[in-house]
Amino acid sequence: MKPTGSIIGKIDISIKNKFSLNTFPIILGGHDHPIGSLIYNLQNSIFDSWGTAETFILHTEKPLLKEAVRELGFSVGCIKNFYYLIAGIHFSGEILKWLKDNMKWKLIIEEYTPTNVLFFPFLLGKDSRKYKENIKAIFYGIDLNTHIKDLIKAVWEGVFMKVDIY
Known part of the structure; x- marks a missing residue:
């Protein structure tokens, strides 16, 4: 797992040549709700972000990669130097x-x-x-x-x- 903002590669030479592009890195993006949570310190609170979907986000120091977390439908991700746990109401x-x-x-x-x-x-x-x-x-x-x-x-x-x- 790599954090959002990590360089994960560079543009393929065949695509570069086909479209006359400059060489540039490919940077890992992020999910809108967790990215929106970056302005908050969520170590001790939950961020409720809603729009088309509603999500609840908690920042953690370690990834919560447990089977019980996955079974309940939660997702785990990584941004910069912390992890997040996300759950939500789709739709x-x-x-x-x-x-x-x-x-x-x-x-x-x-x-x-x-x-x-x-x-x-x-x-x-x-x-x-x-x-x-x-x-x-x-x-x-x-x-x-x-x-x-x-x-x-x-x-x-x-x-x-x-x-x-x-």
């Missing part, structure tokens, strides 16, 4: 678009008090090596007192306010 930005477009929900929370309804945001499914089946999206904890505002809050809690539950 989080699109979940809100789907609810707005397909369900016609207005995803505005006027006041926030936690709800007891849980939203598991796996609309695309979640492959897990730990579990045999492909986990799907669900609402859990709905009863006769549940209102649409509780479901909307559950989406916000499930996508933007809690760490992935596997």
